[in-house]
Amino acid sequence: MILEVDKLQIHYSTRSGVARAVDGASFVVPEGRIxxxxxxxxxxxxxxxxxxxxxxxxxxxxxxxxxxxxGQTMDEATTRRLRWRDIAYVPxxxxxxxxxxYTVGSQLVEVLTKRGTHSRASARARSAxxxxxxxxxERRLADYPHQFSxxxxxxxxxxxxxxxxxxxxxxxxxxxALDVIVxxxxxxxLRSLQQRLHLSMVxxxxxxxxxxxxxxxxxxxxxxxVVESGPVREVLARPRHPYTMGLRNAFPDLLSDALELVPIxxxxxxxxEPLSGCRFVPRCxxxxxxxxxxxxxxxxxxxxxxxxxxxxxxxxxxxxxxxxTWQRSSSFAMS
Amino acid sequence: MRLVVERFTHNALAxxxxxxxxxxMFRLMxxxxxxxxxxxxxxxxxxxxxxxxxxxxxxxWQQYFIYxxxxxxxxxxxxxxxxxxxxxxxxxxxxxxxxxxxxxxxxAYAFGVLAGAWLAWKRGSWIERxxxxxxxxxxxxxxxxxxxxxxxxxxxxxxxxxxxGASSPGLAYNNNWQRIFSLDYVHHLALPVLTxxxxxxxxxxxLMRSNMLEVMHEEFVTMARxxxxxxxxxxxxxxxxxxxxxxxxxxxxxxGLSMGGNVVIETVFSWPGIGRLLVQAVSAHDYPVAQGAFxxxxxxxxxxxxxxxxxxxxxxxRVSHGRKG
Amino acid sequence: xxxxxxxxxxxxxWPLLPVLKRMAAMPLKDPFAFAGLVIxxxxxxxxxxxxxxxxxxxxxxxxxKAGKLAANVPxxxxxxxxxxxxxxxxxxxxxxxxxxxxxVGLSAAIIVATVGxxxxxxxxxxxxxxxxxxMRIADMALSLPFLPFVIVLTGFLGASTSNIVLxxxxxxxxxxxxxxxxxxxxxxxxxxxxxxxxxxxxxWRILFVHIAPNILPLSxxxxxxxxxxxxxxxxxxxxxxxxxxxxxxxxxMLQDAFASQALSRGQYAWFVPPGICIVLVVVAGFFISRGxxxxxMPRLRGR
Ligand SMILES: Nc1ncnc2c1ncn2[C@@H]1O[C@H](COP(=O)(O)OP(=O)(O)OP(=O)(O)O)[C@@H](O)[C@H]1O
Ligand code: SF4
Ligand SMILES: [Mg+2]
Numbered sequence: 001m002i003l004e005v006d007k008l009q010i011h012y013s014t015r016s017g018v019a020r021a022v023d024g025a026s027f028v029v030p031e032g033r034i035x036x037x038x039x040x041x042x043x044x045x046x047x048x049x050x051x052x053x054x055x056x057x058x059x060x061x062x063x064x065x066x067x068x069x070x071g072q073t074m075d076e077a078t079t080r081r082l083r084w085r086d087i088a089y090v091p092x093x094x095x096x097x098x099x100x101x102y103t104v105g106s107q108l109v110e111v112l113t114k115r116g117t118h119s120r121a122s123a124r125a126r127s128a129x130x131x132x133x134x135x136x137x138e139r140r141l142a143d144y145p146h147q148f149s150x151x152x153x154x155x156x157x158x159x160x161x162x163x164x165x166x167x168x169x170x171x172x173x174x175x176x177a178l179d180v181i182v183x184x185x186x187x188x189x190l191r192s193l194q195q196r197l198h199l200s201m202v203x204x205x206x207x208x209x210x211x212x213x214x215x216x217x218x219x220x221x222x223x224x225x226v227v228e229s230g231p232v233r234e235v236l237a238r239p240r241h242p243y244t245m246g247l248r249n250a251f252p253d254l255l256s257d258a259l260e261l262v263p264i265x266x267x268x269x270x271x272x273e274p275l276s277g278c279r280f281v282p283r284c285x286x287x288x289x290x291x292x293x294x295x296x297x298x299x300x301x302x303x304x305x306x307x308x309x310x311x312x313x314x315x316x317x318x319x320x321x322x323x324x325t326w327q328r329s330s331s332f333a334m335s
Numbered sequence: 336m337r338l339v340v341e342r343f344t345h346n347a348l349a350x351x352x353x354x355x356x357x358x359x360m361f362r363l364m365x366x367x368x369x370x371x372x373x374x375x376x377x378x379x380x381x382x383x384x385x386x387x388x389x390x391x392x393x394x395x396w397q398q399y400f401i402y403x404x405x406x407x408x409x410x411x412x413x414x415x416x417x418x419x420x421x422x423x424x425x426x427x428x429x430x431x432x433x434x435x436x437x438x439x440x441x442x443a444y445a446f447g448v449l450a451g452a453w454l455a456w457k458r459g460s461w462i463e464r465x466x467x468x469x470x471x472x473x474x475x476x477x478x479x480x481x482x483x484x485x486x487x488x489x490x491x492x493x494x495x496x497x498x499x500g501a502s503s504p505g506l507a508y509n510n511n512w513q514r515i516f517s518l519d520y521v522h523h524l525a526l527p528v529l530t531x532x533x534x535x536x537x538x539x540x541x542l543m544r545s546n547m548l549e550v551m552h553e554e555f556v557t558m559a560r561x562x563x564x565x566x567x568x569x570x571x572x573x574x575x576x577x578x579x580x581x582x583x584x585x586x587x588x589x590x591g592l593s594m595g596g597n598v599v600i601e602t603v604f605s606w607p608g609i610g611r612l613l614v615q616a617v618s619a620h621d622y623p624v625a626q627g628a629f630x631x632x633x634x635x636x637x638x639x640x641x642x643x644x645x646x647x648x649x650x651x652x653r654v655s656h657g658r659k660g
Numbered sequence: 661x662x663x664x665x666x667x668x669x670x671x672x673x674w675p676l677l678p679v680l681k682r683m684a685a686m687p688l689k690d691p692f693a694f695a696g697l698v699i700x701x702x703x704x705x706x707x708x709x710x711x712x713x714x715x716x717x718x719x720x721x722x723x724x725k726a727g728k729l730a731a732n733v734p735x736x737x738x739x740x741x742x743x744x745x746x747x748x749x750x751x752x753x754x755x756x757x758x759x760x761x762x763x764v765g766l767s768a769a770i771i772v773a774t775v776g777x778x779x780x781x782x783x784x785x786x787x788x789x790x791x792x793x794x795m796r797i798a799d800m801a802l803s804l805p806f807l808p809f810v811i812v813l814t815g816f817l818g819a820s821t822s823n824i825v826l827x828x829x830x831x832x833x834x835x836x837x838x839x840x841x842x843x844x845x846x847x848x849x850x851x852x853x854x855x856x857x858x859x860x861x862x863x864w865r866i867l868f869v870h871i872a873p874n875i876l877p878l879s880x881x882x883x884x885x886x887x888x889x890x891x892x893x894x895x896x897x898x899x900x901x902x903x904x905x906x907x908x909x910x911x912x913m914l915q916d917a918f919a920s921q922a923l924s925r926g927q928y929a930w931f932v933p934p935g936i937c938i939v940l941v942v943v944a945g946f947f948i949s950r951g952x953x954x955x956x957m958p959r960l961r962g963r
Pocket of ligand 2: 278281285286287307308
C-alpha cells in the first residue's frame with residue numbers, strides 16, 4: 001500500500017458550530033493503482049485529499065486519525081518534506097490554481113528549481129519535456145494561464161503535478177469543468193501517464209462513469225465516511241451498499257446497458273449535527289430501526305461495505321434495480 | 336493597442352471637458368467678462384495685447400476656440416500682479432510641487448505597502464485591531480492640521496526644521512537645479528513631506544492589506560503551499576505580487592490627486608508650489624494665474640489617470656496579453 | 661468567514677421594512693460601527709445643547725476683571741481651553757463649531773446620497789442613452805481636481821457655507837452613482853427581479869419595490885463617507901481663507917490659530933481640539949460605512 005488513510009477526521013469550525021466534513025474515513029491506495037473517490041457534492045472528497053496534502057482551509061483541522069504514506073505517518077514535518085516531490089495534486093480548476101501574473105513556463109521552472117534540484121537551464125529543458133508529455137506544444141510555455149483553453153490548462157496542471165516525478169497523484173475532479181470530448185482526452189492522458197510512469201493515483205469525482213472508465217479501485221464516500229470500497233468491477237457489478245446502488249442508478253452506466261436514470265431522493269445530512277448509526281438512514285429505502293443505532297463495516301479485505309444489512313446485499317441489489325424502490329423514500333424514516 | 340487609444344481618448348476628452356467648464360466658469364463669472372482678463376494693473380499696451388490675444392471683443396464661441404488654441408500653444412496670458420506670462424510663473428513653481436508630491440508619495444507607498452502586507456500577515460492579532468482604526472484616523476485627519484501640529488512640535492518647539500518656504504533667505508544659487516539639490520532645500524522639504532506622507536500612507540496600506548487578505552485565499556496560493564514552496568516565496572512572490580497590482584495603479588492616480596490636494600499643505604508650509612499659487616491667485620483675483628494653475632493641476636490629473644490605465648495594462652498580463660486558442 | 665449578502669426578498673407592501681430593520685440592527689453587530697454611532701450621537705447632542713454647554717458668545721471679545729483684553733489666556737477654570745489672541749473663548753468656539761460642522765456634513769451627505777442614488781438607479785436600470793449621458797457627466801465631474809475646484813468656485817461665487825456644500829456635492833455624487841449603478845446592474849439580473857418583470861410589474865415598481873431597498877445600505881455608506889469629506893473640505897477651504905467669515909467652524913478656528921501665530925506660541929489648546937473633533941466625526945463616518953459594507957456587501961470591502 002502506498003497510502004493508508006485511517007479513521008481520518010477533519011473538522012471545520014463555522015458560525016453554526018463544528019462541521020465534521022470527514023468523520024472517520026478509512027481507505028487504502030495500492031501501489032500503481034488508480035483509486036476513484038466518489039460521492040455526492042459535499043461528502044468530503046476535497047477535504048479528504050487536501051488533508052492528505054496538509055493544506056486545509058484556515059478554519060479546518062485534523063481532529064483525529066492518520067495518513068500513512070509508504071509506511072511513514074504523515075505529521076507536519078513529513079508532509080512538508082514529501083509535498084510535491086512524492087505526492088502531487090491536480091486541481092479541479094487549473095485556471096484558479098495557476099498564478100495569473102506569471103507564464104505557465106515560469107511557474108514550472110519555479111517548482112523545478114525551488115522545490116526540485118534543477119538548475120534554471122535544466123528546469124527549462126524539463127519543462128519542455130513535461131509539456132511534451134501531456135501533449136502541449138513547447139512554445140506555449142511562454143504563455144500566461146489565461147491564454148490557454150480549459151483543456152490545455154488542465155494538461156498544464158498535470159504537467160505541473162508530474163514535475164518532480166511524484167509516486168502518488170491526487171487529482172480532485174480533474175475533468176469536471178470540461179466538456180465531454182475534452183474530458184475523455186484528459187482522462188486518456190492521465191491513464192497513459194499512469195501506466196508509463198507507474199504512478200499511483202487517487203481520482204476524486206462525483207461521476208461514477210469516470211470511475212468505471214479509468215479506475216482500478218473505488219472508494220464510495222457518504223457524509224464524511226467511506227460506505228463501500230473495493231475493486232471497480234466488483235463494486236460496480238455487485239454493489240453491496242444501498243448508497244452505491246443508488247449512485248449507480250443515478251448515472252449513465254458504462255458497464256451494462258443504460259438503465260433509466262433514477263436520482264436518490266433527499267439530500268445528505270447536515271454535518272454539524274451530531275449523527276449516530278448509518279448516515280444514509282433518512283434516504284435509504286432499506287433502512288430498519290437498527291440502522292440508526294450504530295454502524296458496522298463488514299466484508300472481506302477486498303470488498304467492504306458499511307451496511308448493517310450486508311448479509312442481504314444480493315436481495316437488496318435486485319430490489320434496488322427497480323426505479324420504484326427509489327421513488328418512495330425510506331419506509332422507516334416515514335414512520 | 337486599441338485599449339491604449341481608447342483610454343487616451345477617454346482621458347483627453349475628460350481634460351477637454353474640464354477646460355471647457357473652466358472657460359465658462361471664468362467668462363460667466365459675476366461681473367464683466369472682460370474683468371477676468373483685463374485688469375487696470377496692466378498698462379494700456381498690455382491690456383490691448385490681451386484683448387487681441389484672447390479675442391475678447393469677439394463672440395463667445397469664437398473666444399472659446401481662440402482660448403483652446405492659445406492653450407495648445409501654452410499661452411495663458413499675463414499675471415495681473417507679476418505682469419509676467421502665466422506659463423513662465425507656472426513652470427517656475429511646478430518642480431517644487433512635483434518634488435513634494437513624488438517624494439511624499441514614494442515614502443507613503445513604500446511604507447504603506449510593507450505595513451499593509453505585514454498587517455495582512457498579522458490578521459486577527461491585537462496589532463491589527465489597533466492598527467486598522469489608527470490608520471483610518473490618519474486618513475480622517477485634515478492634512479493641514481497634521482501639518483500644523485507637526486510644525487508646532489518639530490519646528491517651533493523643537494527647532495529641528497524651518498517653519499516654511501523652500502530655501503533659507505540669503506542663500507544664492509547659480510541655477511534652480513543647484514538650489515533644488517542643496518541640503519537647505521531638503522531641510523525645508525522634510526516637514527511638508529513627512530506631513531503629506533503621514534496623510535497619504537493610509538490608502539496604500541489599507542488597499543494592500545485587503546488585497547493581500549483576498550489573494551491569500553486564492554487557489555493558486557493554496558497550490559503554492561501544496562508545492563511546498565517557502566512561506567517567503569508564497570507571500571512575496573505570489574500573494575504580494577498579485578496584491579500589488581491595484582496599489583501601483585493607485586500610486587499613479589495618487590500623483591494626480593495629491594497635486595490638487597497639496598493646496599493646503601503648500602499653504603501651511605509656505606511651500607512655493609502650484610497649489611499655493613492657486614490659492615494666492617484666487618484670493619488676489621489674479622484670474623489668468625488662477626486659471627493657469629487650475630488647468631495645470633487638471634492636466635497632471637488627466638495625464639496620471641492615463642498613466643494609471645497604462646500601468647494597469649502593462650502589469651496585468653490578463654490585459655496586456657490577449658487570449659489565444 | 662463572512663457570508664455572502666443575500667438580496668432582501670421584497671414584500672410588496674413594505675419593501676423597506678426588512679432592510680431598515682437590518683440596517684438598524686447592524687451597529688449592534690459591529691463594535692466599530694457602534695462606536696461611530698455613539699460619536700455621532702455625542703456630537704449631535706453637543707450641537708443641540710451648544711448654548712447650554714457654552715453660554716458665552718464664541719465671537720464676543722472678552723475682558724478680564726481688571727478690564728484688560730483677555731487675550732491668549734491659558735486654559736483654566738474660567739476658560740477651559742483658554743482664549744484667542746483677540747480674547748475669544750476657544751471652548752465656546754469649539755462647542756458652537758459643532759453646529760456648522762454637522763450642518764455642512766449632513767446637508768452635503770443628503771444631497772450626495774440622494775443624487776447618487778437616483779442617478780445610479782436610473783442609469784443602471786434603464787441603461788441606454790440615459791446611462792451613457794449620466795456616466796459621461798460623472799466622468800467629467802470626477803476629472804475635476806477636487807479641492808482646487810472648490811476653492812475656485814467659492815473664490816468666485818463668494819465664501820459661504822452653502823457654496824462649499826454645493827461644490828462638495830457637485831464633485832462627490834459620481835462616486836456613489838457609479839457604485840450604485842453597478843450594483844443595480846447585478847440586481848437587475850437576479851431571479852426575483854426577473855420574476856417581477858415577467859408578472860408584468862411596471863419598470864418603476866420593480867425599481868422602487870425590488871431594487872431600491874437593496875441599494876439603500878449602499879446609499880448609506882456613501883452618505884456616511886460624504887459627511888466626513890464635506891467637513892474636511894469645509895475646514896480646508898476655511899483654513900485657506902475662503903470660508904464663511906460670519907460662522908464659527910472648526911476650520912475657521914484653525915485658520916485663526918494659524919494666522920495668529922498660535923503655533924509659534926505653542927497654544928496647543930487652541931489648534932489641537934478642533935482637529936481632534938474633525939478626526940472623530942470623520943472616523944465615525946468611516947467606521948459606520950465599514951460596518952455596513954461588512955454586513956451588507958462583504959465583497960466591496962477594502963475600497
Ligand atoms: N472551509 C470550510 N469551512 C466550513 N465548511 C467547509 C469548508 N470547506 C468545506 N466545508 C464543508 O465540508 C463538507 C465537505 O466539503 P468538500 O468540499 O470536501 O466536499 P466535496 O465532496 O469535495 O464536494 P464537491 O463534490 O462539491 O467538491 C461540505 O459540507 C462543505 O460545506
Ligand atoms: S440498510 Fe440500513 S445500514 Fe444499510 S444503508 Fe440502509 S440505512 Fe444504512
Ligand atoms: Mg470537491
